[in-house]
Amino acid sequence: MNERRSATVPTATLVQRRRGVNAIWIVPIAALIASIWLVYQALSSRGPVISIHFENAEGIEAGKTRLRYLNVEIGKVTAVQFADAGTGVEISAEMMPGSESRLTDTTRFWVVRPRLEATGVSGLSTLLSGAYIGMDPGEGGKSRRKFEALNEPPRVLSHQTGSVFRLWSPELESLSIGSPVYFRRLQVGSVVGYALSDDHSHVEIEVFVDSPHDAYVHTESRFWNVSGVRVQASSEGLDVDVESLMALASGGVAFSVPELPGVDVAVPKDHIFTLFPSRSEAQEQAVIGTHPFLVYFNESVRGLQRDAAVEFRGLRVGSVREILDAKQLDNGEIRIGVLLGIDPERMPYDTNSELATGWERRLEWVQRLSDSGARAQLKAGNLLTGQKYIEIDIIDQPEPVTVSADMGYPVIPSAGGALEGITQSLASILTKVDGIPIAQIGRDVGGAAKAANRLANDENLTQTVRNLNAAVNQLGALLSEARPLVINATEASAG
Numbered sequence: 452m453n454e455r456r457s458a459t460v461p462t463a464t465l466v467q468r469r470r471g472v473n474a475i476w477i478v479p480i481a482a483l484i485a486s487i488w489l490v491y492q493a494l495s496s497r498g499p500v501i502s503i504h505f506e507n508a509e510g511i512e513a514g515k516t517r518l519r520y521l522n523v524e525i526g527k528v529t530a531v532q533f534a535d536a537g538t539g540v541e542i543s544a545e546m547m548p549g550s551e552s553r554l555t556d557t558t559r560f561w562v563v564r565p566r567l568e569a570t571g572v573s574g575l576s577t578l579l580s581g582a583y584i585g586m587d588p589g590e591g592g593k594s595r596r597k598f599e600a601l602n603e604p605p606r607v608l609s610h611q612t613g614s615v616f617r618l619w620s621p622e623l624e625s626l627s628i629g630s631p632v633y634f635r636r637l638q639v640g641s642v643v644g645y646a647l648s649d650d651h652s653h654v655e656i657e658v659f660v661d662s663p664h665d666a667y668v669h670t671e672s673r674f675w676n677v678s679g680v681r682v683q684a685s686s687e688g689l690d691v692d693v694e695s696l697m698a699l700a701s702g703g704v705a706f707s708v709p710e711l712p713g714v715d716v717a718v719p720k721d722h723i724f725t726l727f728p729s730r731s732e733a734q735e736q737a738v739i740g741t742h743p744f745l746v747y748f749n750e751s752v753r754g755l756q757r758d759a760a761v762e763f764r765g766l767r768v769g770s771v772r773e774i775l776d777a778k779q780l781d782n783g784e785i786r787i788g789v790l791l792g793i794d795p796e797r798m799p800y801d802t803n804s805e806l807a808t809g810w811e812r813r814l815e816w817v818q819r820l821s822d823s824g825a826r827a828q829l830k831a832g833n834l835l836t837g838q839k840y841i842e843i844d845i846i847d848q849p850e851p852v853t854v855s856a857d858m859g860y861p862v863i864p865s866a867g868g869a870l871e872g873i874t875q876s877l878a879s880i881l882t883k884v885d886g887i888p889i890a891q892i893g894r895d896v897g898g899a900a901k902a903a904n905r906l907a908n909d910e911n912l913t914q915t916v917r918n919l920n921a922a923v924n925q926l927g928a929l930l931s932e933a934r935p936l937v938i939n940a941t942e943a944s945a946g
Contacts, residue, residue, distance in 0.1 A: 498546035510582030520586040557589025561601040606643035614665035618656040620726035625678040625702040633705040639664035675733040678702035741792030745860040754839040769793035817861040818854040826866035
């Protein structure tokens, strides 16, 4: 019976149940995943953070001041604090995503605010919107996150096409940053920088010429200063030159392109142009490759100045470089030396490349010049100002001269100029005038005048004139009475 009961009773088995995720944890896990996703999205959409050092924080406010490139917002200032070194301030800025490639060691930053300059007013839009930080990404360079801001806006941005050229000038005169650069009186660029040379002997000026006008600048181009109104008195007269009203107010630079054959158009990077004081000097230097020569004068050189013209029959072949001190010869004669710069190629004599290689060759050239009768003379270029120039001309029957050198320079022989001839003629005339007995002539004229006065006041002469006048009156009355008788007699005879 017990066996039957045990057969019908079921056997219990132990089943282990697997634990699942409790529904209560679903919400926190979802929230965590969403948070991680949002943080990732925020971090991935955030741009780089940079630091900019400024001298001061004028016009800059955290959370308000923007960074712009080509007038498009590219970042925002997030913090302003003092620099660690105690000089200036550090600006932290968050840039827009994708701007990493523009943040290199060639990138420049500056504050854009209203600025009054000689060339005009800039940054007027910031009067309403407030100052902002301008940015120029530059070209190439290595990635960077710390920058030094510029004190002034750059004059040439990386997206501008053109070329920068360097000029040499003894003085800056009235040029300034932003002064215009002209080509054929058309503004094609501006002055972008200047600085004293390392030895403080001159000023180096940088000008930017826009494309395609920069292609006209080559090694033989000439630059000159057009600042203000230039009035120059020379042997040719008064020269008044003004480029434009803008150049009159802010100064300016102009350049030209001499049409010379065989000129290399490409300008080397280390090439420095000379900035001439005026257009005339630039044009003269453009056609003159001068070599030094000396000339001595026995007459006064008053009125002769540096840069005065040296001409050959009206053609300018050089200029005066320097007037030397007076020199006394062994025979007691006093001469004044003048150092000239002359281009032999502009003279109608045998010249070649070897002639200009040394002073010995130039000495031979001067000897041929002298043998042909050429002599240097002082001429009056402007009687109003008294300025002189030097004329090299062929004179009749010159005395033979053996050309020599002095101080290493060939000496061109000279002759008395036209001024000396005029002076001698005037002296001769004055000598002849001085020989005229002017005093005796004056005494004779005075005696004749006195005799005439005595004759006019003589009483006998006065009475004679009265008697003659009475006789004339009587004769007139007699003729009046006789006239009718003559008429009647004439009519009777005719009848």
